[in-house]
Amino acid sequence: MGPISSLITMPGWLEMLIALLIGTGFGFALEQAGFSSSRKLVGMFYGYDTTVLKVFFTAAIVALVGSQFLSYFGLLNLSQVYVNEYYAGASIIGGIIMGAGFIMGGYCPGTGLSALSIGKIDAVVFALGGFTGAFLFGETYPLIQNFANGSYKGAEKIDEALGISTGLFIFLLIVAAAGMFWIGELAEKKFARPDITGEI
Amino acid sequence: MNPREKLSAILISLGLILALLPLSSNRSFNARPEKVLEEILDPEITVTADQTARLVASGDNSFQLIDLRSREEFRAFNIPGSVNIPYNEFLDTDPHQILKNGKSINILYSNGDIYSNYAVTIARGLRYNNTFAMKGGLNEWFNTVMNSAFSGERISARENALYEARFRARKLFTEINSLPDSLKQKFIESKRLAAKKLDGGCE
Numbered sequence: 001m002g003p004i005s006s007l008i009t010m011p012g013w014l015e016m017l018i019a020l021l022i023g024t025g026f027g028f029a030l031e032q033a034g035f036s037s038s039r040k041l042v043g044m045f046y047g048y049d050t051t052v053l054k055v056f057f058t059a060a061i062v063a064l065v066g067s068q069f070l071s072y073f074g075l076l077n078l079s080q081v082y083v084n085e086y087y088a089g090a091s092i093i094g095g096i097i098m099g100a101g102f103i104m105g106g107y108c109p110g111t112g113l114s115a116l117s118i119g120k121i122d123a124v125v126f127a128l129g130g131f132t133g134a135f136l137f138g139e140t141y142p143l144i145q146n147f148a149n150g151s152y153k154g155a156e157k158i159d160e161a162l163g164i165s166t167g168l169f170i171f172l173l174i175v176a177a178a179g180m181f182w183i184g185e186l187a188e189k190k191f192a193r194p195d196i197t198g199e200i
Numbered sequence: 201m202n203p204r205e206k207l208s209a210i211l212i213s214l215g216l217i218l219a220l221l222p223l224s225s226n227r228s229f230n231a232r233p234e235k236v237l238e239e240i241l242d243p244e245i246t247v248t249a250d251q252t253a254r255l256v257a258s259g260d261n262s263f264q265l266i267d268l269r270s271r272e273e274f275r276a277f278n279i280p281g282s283v284n285i286p287y288n289e290f291l292d293t294d295p296h297q298i299l300k301n302g303k304s305i306n307i308l309y310s311n312g313d314i315y316s317n318y319a320v321t322i323a324r325g326l327r328y329n330n331t332f333a334m335k336g337g338l339n340e341w342f343n344t345v346m347n348s349a350f351s352g353e354r355i356s357a358r359e360n361a362l363y364e365a366r367f368r369a370r371k372l373f374t375e376i377n378s379l380p381d382s383l384k385q386k387f388i389e390s391k392r393l394a395a396k397k398l399d400g401g402c403e
Binding site for chain 1: 207219
């Protein structure tokens with residue numbers, strides 16, 4: 001058994017509709033979790049609120065553990081699940097730019113749109129900045145093309161690169177995550193700021 | 201226990217179970233389109249029918265022939281020592297279970313070149329660089345191995361070795377394919393079992 005889109009041939013509009021519904025649900029969950037507040041999000045950088053780390057890391061691990069169990073019981077064919085290709089240099093530079101944008105703007109792309117949907121003015125500015133960046137990227141792409149496509153590593157997974165078994169890698173990742181959650185909570189106590197829940 | 205500790209405990213327990221389970225460690229399809237194209241156009245990824253015949257005749261056990269034709273076609277005749285993985289099955293199941301068999305060479309064949317070349321492209325993309333396609337498939341096998349006859353007055357040592365290998369492979373091919381269906385089926389089953397054994401579990 002594979003992912004739904006590889007099992008059933010769906011018309012394009014239905015795929016888009018499913019994507020819209022999933023996206024809406026994701027955006028709604030982000031907003032409800034308080035992720036439309038830039039102060040909550042940048043708390044990750046200053047250490048007073050590590051919800052972002054906890055939520056996204058937990059989501060990734062739950063998906064990882066779930067997909068591996070489904071695969072083990074023959075309910076999901078993981079070889080049909082798309083693995084994003086890795087361009088080492090571009091990922092590092094892109095990550096730095098994204099991190100800088102995150103701390104300056106107070107949002108990451110998804111949470112920025114979530115905040116935009118409830119009409120936050122800073123999110124409007126953030127979205128305009130995002131579109132400007134996308135436009136500049138498109139216009140300057142010929143200049144950076146070689147760099148962007150260089151140091152291509154393929155759709156390699158970390159366990160493959162390290163040469164360890166998938167199960168062991170997952171276990172180590174979970175232990176690392178649990179450790180980070182613990183450090184995150186220590187940081188929250190150390191850098192505590194007045195509760196802003198009422199303001200967001 | 202606070203929620204963070206509870207969640208961590210549950211996830212670590214699940215992680216421990218996963219670490220102990222024999223998960224199939226899939227390799228990712230790992231090649232740029234242009235690199236794949238370059239590689240499949242390289243004659244190095246094919247073996248000739250003669251090379252295959254030599255391996256078959258030698259009784260060497262370090263290679264695996266994989267027949268990508270349908271089950272019916274496989275049952276009608278096949279190269280001795282082949283296992284049958286119809287091309288659609290090759291795509292639908294996890295190719296790693298087929299290719300990670302501990303053999304030093306995997307040789308894929310179908311009737312012609314198309315399916316074996318597709319399958320080799322996938323295998324090479326998954327970095328199973330010990331996978332080759334038999335050039336020309338069974339059509340070429342019949343032309344070269346089954347229907348060849350030496351014509352000439354003097355045979356050189358090299359030609360002699362070539363025709364000897366062809367003759368032995370042809371003899372084996374005829375013997376096995378002339379077995380009654382019941383025995384042939386048993387023969388195929390035994391080959392499948394032998395291939396299954398090699399899949400392993402804890403890799």
